[in-house]
Amino acid sequence: MTIIVIGKTGQLAQELKLLNDKVVCLGRSDINITDPEKLNSTLNKYDVAGIINASAYTAVDKAESEQQQAFEINASAVGNLAKVAKQKAVPFVHVSTDYVFSGDKGSPYQVDEVHAPIGAYGASKAAGEKAIQQYAAEVSCIIRTSWVYSQFGNNFVKTMLRLMAEKPELGVIDDQIGSPTSAKALAHACLYAVNHKVTGVHHFTDSGVCSWYDFALAIQELAIKHGLLEKPIPVKPIPTSAYPTPAKRPSYSVLDKSTLKDAFNGLQPKHWRNELEIVIQQLATQKQLKDMKND
Template identity: 45%
Template sequence: MILVFGSSGQVGASLAGRDGVLSLGRAEADLTDPEACAAAIRAHRPRAVINAAAYTAVDKAESEENLAAAINGAAPGAMARVAAELGIPFVHISTDYVFPGSGTAPHQVNDRTGPLGAYGRTKLAGEEAVRAAGGVHAILRTSWVYSDHGANFLKTMLRLSETRDHLTVVADQIGGPTPAPAIADAVMIIAEALVTDPSLSGTYHFSGAPDVGWADFARAIFAAAGRPVTVEDIPSSAYPTPAQRPGNSRMDCSATETAFGIARPDWQATLPHMIKSITETS
């Protein structure tokens, strides 16, 4: 059995109900209580652990950094330590926000980190705690997650298109939109691989292809949904937010494909199915 933390999130929801998976939500494991998370691992003794839980409210984290630090930093650290103690592989999902987002080249796994805000700082703290635990682990950084569950850019664009035919969208932030089900598939593959080959421990990147700006991603969404909305490009400076976003969220994912045989998912191919799922359930 593989134990999953974060059943209510986008990736967690994509993992819930799969064969051989036991998903824990807030009721079963309070992420603000790291020792409760560690106790859950001790109680279940799984063959692997996947941490899909996170505090992801990027702007709100600027005023709730202590809470974000508990969930994104202390909790995965506690999980990783008990997993290491019990000899259980630990897979942790992280983010492109650990990077400063400068330049235009895809970020390599070993590139210098430098978060721009509280969310990125707390996620980086989680990465460091997982590594420090010293057990078999994989840290999987991903970006621009979307699905038919929870809050995300895809659902926001579809909602806005119901009442508006023109939108201004930031065009100078570039990254890889990543469908949550593809991340779920990836972490399952990685968890099983670590069980049989602990030497695969390390940090990896996984994001959708091709890389695109938010404005062009919005255009693709409206085209796939058949909605006549025009998109006007604007710079990030024209849309100020409490937390600064990375301008460059491109990530080199080649090590992930080499180690685990997992290629970058084509977000353009999955978009129509995801849109259909959202519109049918809304």
């Protein structure tokens, strides 16, 4: 029995593959999720035990000018996957985002709150959630998350490490508040949802709350501790207004995780600083191996 992961090169897909040898990751060259016939044809080659959708159109700013592409991948294709999962009677786990909310509430968002996206990316992800609930709610689990990082791919942690090594000083936004999420921890939650046929909407992030500025300070501190950076540079807090982007970001997008206690048998996310240190250690090991190879 195979757990099909839609997505191949993304952070979550790579962590899922490391965690479970029953996982088969399918990328764009392997499967076409926008074409129902081709999607069915590909999945019929496998003895499918469950489907995890770890793929998405995630270019938040680009989505403002590429709304059709964003909705095709984040909404229409998600509806296609939900229908296939229902047809095959297998669990479907879909990863969604804090961007389905406006960020204006000022307190943690509950799982059943009404969508209120403030940009095209968030709107496309909200449409994907609605498609799942319309077509296959009884076999589906929607996991909303935020600020995902890992040893893989492109993410805030790796961007900060690069900039901190290159620049004399850095300005980082301090008025957007949320919760970072280790892709490895999220992968564990996704696999639990498939294996235990969890349904409904749930939130999963690391525990704790911070701003991007707080997160950056911790990244620098731990990177110096583990030898990824030689010396600290000044990191200054800046407001969102000083860094304009095509798409607005939620200013407060902390997600309430209280449903995990029952639906995920008490699954308790670790604090973001603990998860961050694990990723920093992984990146330090990678650097050491690379340095040894080059010597």
